[in-house]
Amino acid sequence: MGGGLPPLIGAIPEMECIPAAAKRIARRLRTIHENVDEVTTWADKRSADGAGWTGDAAEASDHTSTRYARRIAATGAALYAGIEAAHDFESDLEALDKERTELDTARITLNDEIRAAAAPPVTAPALPGGTLSQLLPGGASPMPLLLDPFLATQLTLRQIALSSAIRTWGENVTAAEERFIAALAAVDTYGEGAAAVDEVEYTANLGAHVDNKLDDLVKKGVLPADVAAMTPEQLREYLIDHPETAALLLRPGPTANNKDGTLDSIIEDAKENIGTAQDLFDTLSPRDAALIALLYPDEVGNMDGAPFPVRADANLVGVIDALDRTEYALAQDPSGDFRTELEDSRALYQSIITNDRQIILFDEGHQRIAELHGTIDANTKNVGVLVPGTFSDISNFQVVADRSQSFVDADYSGGLAMISWQGGEFPPSLIEAASKGYADDLAPKLASFSEVVQAEIDHSGAGPDTRTTYAGHSYGGAVVGLAETYGLQADRVLHIESAGMGQHVDDPSDLPASQDNVDRYSMTDEDDFISLVQGAPGGHGADPDTFDGTTRLATGLDKDGDPIVGLSHSHSAVFQEGSEPWENMFQTFTGGTVTTFDPSEAIVLKGDSPHIDEDSDLGKQKVDID
Amino acid sequence: MRIVTAAGAVLLCLVTAACTDSDDGSEMRDAETVAAEARAEIDDLAQRLGTDPEVRHDTLVDCEVGDEDAGKYLSYNVHVRVEPGTLERLRTEIAADYEADGWTVRQDPEGTRFLKGQASIGAKVYEDKGGAAVFGSGGCGK
Numbered sequence: 001m002g003g004g005l006p007p008l009i010g011a012i013p014e015m016e017c018i019p020a021a022a023k024r025i026a027r028r029l030r031t032i033h034e035n036v037d038e039v040t041t042w043a044d045k046r047s048a049d050g051a052g053w054t055g056d057a058a059e060a061s062d063h064t065s066t067r068y069a070r071r072i073a074a075t076g077a078a079l080y081a082g083i084e085a086a087h088d089f090e091s092d093l094e095a096l097d098k099e100r101t102e103l104d105t106a107r108i109t110l111n112d113e114i115r116a117a118a119a120p121p122v123t124a125p126a127l128p129g130g131t132l133s134q135l136l137p138g139g140a141s142p143m144p145l146l147l148d149p150f151l152a153t154q155l156t157l158r159q160i161a162l163s164s165a166i167r168t169w170g171e172n173v174t175a176a177e178e179r180f181i182a183a184l185a186a187v188d189t190y191g192e193g194a195a196a197v198d199e200v201e202y203t204a205n206l207g208a209h210v211d212n213k214l215d216d217l218v219k220k221g222v223l224p225a226d227v228a229a230m231t232p233e234q235l236r237e238y239l240i241d242h243p244e245t246a247a248l249l250l251r252p253g254p255t256a257n258n259k260d261g262t263l264d265s266i267i268e269d270a271k272e273n274i275g276t277a278q279d280l281f282d283t284l285s286p287r288d289a290a291l292i293a294l295l296y297p298d299e300v301g302n303m304d305g306a307p308f309p310v311r312a313d314a315n316l317v318g319v320i321d322a323l324d325r326t327e328y329a330l331a332q333d334p335s336g337d338f339r340t341e342l343e344d345s346r347a348l349y350q351s352i353i354t355n356d357r358q359i360i361l362f363d364e365g366h367q368r369i370a371e372l373h374g375t376i377d378a379n380t381k382n383v384g385v386l387v388p389g390t391f392s393d394i395s396n397f398q399v400v401a402d403r404s405q406s407f408v409d410a411d412y413s414g415g416l417a418m419i420s421w422q423g424g425e426f427p428p429s430l431i432e433a434a435s436k437g438y439a440d441d442l443a444p445k446l447a448s449f450s451e452v453v454q455a456e457i458d459h460s461g462a463g464p465d466t467r468t469t470y471a472g473h474s475y476g477g478a479v480v481g482l483a484e485t486y487g488l489q490a491d492r493v494l495h496i497e498s499a500g501m502g503q504h505v506d507d508p509s510d511l512p513a514s515q516d517n518v519d520r521y522s523m524t525d526e527d528d529f530i531s532l533v534q535g536a537p538g539g540h541g542a543d544p545d546t547f548d549g550t551t552r553l554a555t556g557l558d559k560d561g562d563p564i565v566g567l568s569h570s571h572s573a574v575f576q577e578g579s580e581p582w583e584n585m586f587q588t589f590t591g592g593t594v595t596t597f598d599p600s601e602a603i604v605l606k607g608d609s610p611h612i613d614e615d616s617d618l619g620k621q622k623v624d625i626d
Numbered sequence: 627m628r629i630v631t632a633a634g635a636v637l638l639c640l641v642t643a644a645c646t647d648s649d650d651g652s653e654m655r656d657a658e659t660v661a662a663e664a665r666a667e668i669d670d671l672a673q674r675l676g677t678d679p680e681v682r683h684d685t686l687v688d689c690e691v692g693d694e695d696a697g698k699y700l701s702y703n704v705h706v707r708v709e710p711g712t713l714e715r716l717r718t719e720i721a722a723d724y725e726a727d728g729w730t731v732r733q734d735p736e737g738t739r740f741l742k743g744q745a746s747i748g749a750k751v752y753e754d755k756g757g758a759a760v761f762g763s764g765g766c767g768k
Contacts, residue, residue: 578739
C-alpha cells in the first residue's frame with residue numbers, strides 16, 4: 001500500500017457447471033435409479049429360493065443369485081447417493097452463482113472507482129480508443145496523475161478483500177465440483193450398472209430364445225413359416241384349426257425333439273421346483289410366456305409354479321389334441337362300448353376350447369384333470385378345491401366342474417375361486433371304492449397340489465388372509481382326509497357324504513402337527529347309505545361326522561328333525577343349488593355362516609374361530625368360519 | 627383283511643341301491659320339464675330383484691355320477707344389477723310373497739332361499755357390488 005492505486009481486478013471465471021446442468025444430471029440419475037430399482041426388485045424375487053440354472057443356462061443362472069441381487073441393490077444405493085449429491089451440487093451451484101454475481105458487481109464497481117481515481121482531473125483529455133483498462137496491457141494499473149492518498153488506501157484495502165473473496169469463491173466452486181465428481185465416481189464404481197444391464201439383456205435374450213425356438217420349429221416343418229408374425233392368440237387359433245400341429249408340439253418326433261437348446265434347458269430346469277418356475281415366468285413378457293406355454297405344452301401344462309393362466313394356455317394344446325383323437329376314436333368305432341364316454345369327453349373338450357376354460361392340470365392318459373373356476377388375484381378372499389368321488393374320470397369331469405362353478409357364480413363379489421380337482425384315477429366302481437389303493441395314489445398328489453395352490457395364491461397378490469378349503473365328496477372325502485396325513489395345506493376341510501377321514505386316521509392324533517389349525521366340517525344326509533361305511537373297520541378311517549373337533553353341518557333337517565323340502569335325498573343331490581347342504585358348502589367355501597346338523601344350533605364361520613352366534617337373526621344359532 | 631374289504635364292498639353296494647332309488651318311490655318327472663319350470667321361477671325372482679339379467683350358468687347336471695338312472699338336475703344362475711335396499715326388500719316383501727305362495731323361506735347371510743317340493747331357488751345380494759346372483763334347481767328329473 002505504498003500510496004499508489006491498486007490494480008484492477010480481472011474478470012471472475014465463468015462457472016463450468018451451472019445449476020440447470022446439475023438438475024439434468026440429477027434427473028438422469030433418478031431415471032437410472034428407478035430402472036435399477038425395478039431390476040433389484042425383480043432380482044430379489046429371482047433369488048428368493050436360491051435356485052440356480054444348470055448346464056447351458058449356468059451363466060444365466062449366476063445372474064439370478066442372491067449375490068447379484070445384493071450387487072444391484074448396492075448399485076441402486078450408490079445411484080441414490082449420486083442423486084443426492086447432484087441435488088447438493090445444484091444447491092451449491094445456485095449459491096455460488098449468486099455469489100459470483102454479487103462479487104462481479106462489486107468487482108466492476110471497484111474497478112470503476114479505481115479507474116476514476118486514476119483519471120486525470122477535469123482537464124484531462126478523453127482517452128482515445130476506449131477505456132483505461134482496455135488501453136493498459138495486462139490490466140496494469142495506470143499511474144494516477146493526481147492521487148488522493150486516502151482514497152488510494154481505501155481502494156487498495158477493498159481490492160485486497162474482494163480479490164480474497166473471489167479466490168475463496170473459486171475454491172468453493174472447485175470443492176463443490178470435486179464432491180460431486182467423487183459421488184459420481186462411487187456410482188460408477190458400483191455401477192456395474194453394467195451388471196444391471198446384463199440382467200436386462202438376459203431378460204431380452206429370453207425373448208430371443210423364444211424367437212429362435214419358433215424359427216427352429218419352422219425349419220423342422222412343425223410350424224408354418226408365417227408363425228413369426230403371429231400373436232400368441234393367433235397361434236392358439238392356428239393350433240385349434242390344426243390339431244396335427246398340436247400333436248407334434250406335444251409329441252415331437254426324433255427330428256423335432258431337439259431338446260438341447262438354451263430355452264429347452266431353461267424350461268427343463270424350471271420344472272425342478274415352484275420357485276424356479278415362478279422366477280422364469282416373472283421374467284418373461286406376457287407374449288413370451290404365452291408362446292412358451294404353446295411351444296412347450298407338455299412341460300408347462302402341469303409345471304408347478306407356472307402361473308395358472310399360463311398352465312391353462314399350455315393345456316389347451318393338450319385338449320386340442322385329445323379332442324382330435326377322441327373324434328378319431330368315435331369315427332373308428334361309432335357303436336363301441338365306450339361311445340357314451342367318448343361323446344361326453346368330446347363335449348367336454350369342445351366346451352373347454354370354445355369357452356376358453358382354465359384347465360390347470362391335464363394328462364388324459366392318466367385321467368388327470370383340474371380346472372380353475374374364477375380367478376385367483378388381488379380380489380380373492382377364498383379358494384375352494386372340490387374333489388369328486390367314485391366313478392370320476394375325464395368323461396364325467398363336467399359334473400364336478402358344474403358343481404364348482406355354481407359356487408363361484410353365486411358369489412357375486414368375485415372373491416371366491418374354485419378348483420375342480422381330479423388328479424388321478426378314481427375307483428371306477430363301488431366294489432373298487434372299498435379299495436384304499438386309489439386314495440393312496442391320490443392323497444399325496446392332492447397334498448402336493450395344495451402346495452402349488454398356496455404358491456399361486458401367495459404370488460397372485462391375494463392377501464395373506466385368503467383362506468383355502470379342501471372339500472371331498474364321497475370317495476373324494478377319503479382322499480382329502482388321507483391327504484391331511486401328507487400335510488395338506490388347508491385352512492378348512494369339508495367332508496361331503498364322505499367315505500371317511502382317510503385310511504388309518506382314527507382320531508386327531510393320527511394327523512401331523514401341520515394340521516393342528518385346520519378347521520373341519522362334515523355333512524352326511526341322513527338317508528345316505530354312505531353312513532354305513534363311514535368308520536367301518538378296515539374302511540377309510542374314522543366317521544367324519546363324529547371325528548373329534550369336526551363340526552357336523554345340516555343337510556336339510558328342519559327344527560323337528562324332518563327332512564326339509566328342496567332336496568332329493570340321495571348321495572349327490574346335496575349339490576343342488578339353493579338346497580340346505582349346498583348353502584352350507586357355499587358358506588364353508590366363502591367363510592360365512594353355516595347351519596349345524598343340530599337344527600337348534602347354527603354356527604357363524606367368520607371371525608377368529610368358529611363360534612356359536614346366539615344373537616343371530618338368521619333363525620338359529622350360527623357359527624363363524626375363518 | 628380280505629373279509630373286511632369284502633364287507634366294505636357289500637356296504638358300498640348298498641349305497642348303489644340307495645342312490646338309484648328315488649326318495650319317495652314316485653316316477654321321476656322329465657328333466658327338461660323340471661328344468662324349464664325352475665328356470666322360469668329363477669328368472670321371475672331375478673326380474674323382481676334387479677335389472678340387466680345375465681345368465682352365468684345354465685346346464686343339466688347328473689344327479690349321481692356314473693348312474694344315468696338317477697337323472698339330472700338344473701344348475702342355473704343369473705346375475706342382475708341391484709339398487710340399494712334390495713336385500714331388505716328380498717328379506718321382507720318378496721319373502722312374504724313367496725311364503726304366501728307355499729314356499730319355505732330360509733334366510734341366509736347374503737340373501738334368502740325359497741324351497742318347495744324338490745325345487746330350491748335363492749338369491750345372494752351384494753349391494754356394495756351393485757349386483758345379485760339368483761340361482762337354483764328344480765330337483766332331479768329323467
